[in-house]
Amino acid sequence: MSSTTSAESSPLELSGDELRRLTKLAADRIADHLDTLGSQPSFGTEGSEALARSLREPLPERGAPVEELLALLFEKVIPVSFNTAGPGYLAYIPGGGLPHAAVADLIADATNRFVGVWAAAPGLAQIEANVVAWFCEMVGYPPSARGILTSGGSLANFSALVTARRERLPENFLAGTLYASDQAHHSIQKAAILAGFPPENVREIPSDATFRIRLDVLEQRIAEDRVSGRSPFLVVGSAGTTNTGAVDDLVGLAEIAKRERLWVHVDGAYGGFFVLTEEGKRTLAGIERADSIVLDPHKGLFLPYGTGSLLVRDAGALKRAHALTAAYLPTMRDEHEFVDFCQISPELSRDWRGLRVWLPIRMHGIEVFRENLREKLSLARWAADELEKIAGIEIVSAPQLSIVAFRLVKPGMPEEELNGLNRRFLERINARKRVYLTATTLQGRFVLRICVLSFRTHAARMEMCLDDIRVAAAELS
């Protein structure tokens, strides 16, 4: 019996020719989109509600031509959004979206192998394990370390927290307390709640004038908790906060954690990959002493959204927190050499994330990424220097990595009014749509921030950014 006959083929199957046609149509649209990213507005959310309403539709009984669907996506849907892949996106933490990774996803999805269990796709699992091993090498972890690729930093922080809980607390863990600064990303708080802790078990430690965790308060708080019968078990350090890119004293944290027998977790979702640069390595000194580290390739390696990672120094800890088997699963490998990702992560079936990291790095080599990260550090410093020259601008947080926070000030103006002034300042800068900036609140002050992280952001766009800031500042003076 022939294994493939046209009589057996499903209408859902694509012939080789049909697949080529479909991918060509999509690739043409994507290429046009990417080629014009720089001239597209930095955001375009006018008519967003009308658009969302216009897209509501019943379950379609019949299909539609793909040309029509691509036109809908590229002409109507995609333009109404923040231009997160564009060079002017200096908001939040920029992603990137290396197109090579999109090609990798196409290969991964079309071949659709199962990477959660080593036996099902050993070569694919090895490629993903290579990627994790590269990350471990970057942060200075020993070969015994291990890690997983996640959908993002939030899920990676969650698995880190569950691992720390499993290692340092008994089954009944509700006396456990954990510590993070008031600048830590909210995914830490969320992870703690999801892991079953009451929100108040997360001790928020104040930060200093440079937005780094106050180690003296941390020690005091741990001591108080011990006296009152609590079980301190985890301290979280930030390797680049979302607000300002502040890097906690990771050596100091490691020392305290050693004395207090706490698990140290470093959230390097935004800043961790700067360790690839000499300057970043100095700023992030001590990261290698952490028990676990989160790095987000969809930030610092410019990949598309959907790629985070968690690295754990003691591979056994990751396994103890996640391993379970079932009668219907294949035999798992016990050796360190071969990894069953389902045994060290919360997921079983999932996409082959490793390829979207592996392909761009193998195609370019890591030096290109390193150089790009160096450029981001120097662009942020340049922006801070230029901002200082503008009358009325106060630098609230100088770049420790690639974020600068600033605001307009007027002598004698009350804080409340300054906040309103800076909201208008932000609106005016963004109104030109060449860049898109966002704001945050730091110690009660509404501040604007520039976060340079996209591989598409270079000096020319930063000049535009500074021009727009100068114009807006002059209009409001």
Ligand SMILES: Cc1ncc(COP(=O)(O)O)c(C=O)c1O
């Ligand atoms: C410092 C930090 N940690 C964690 C996260 C959460 O990462 P994700 O959005 O990938 O879940 C972010 C996101 O910006 C972040 O900046």
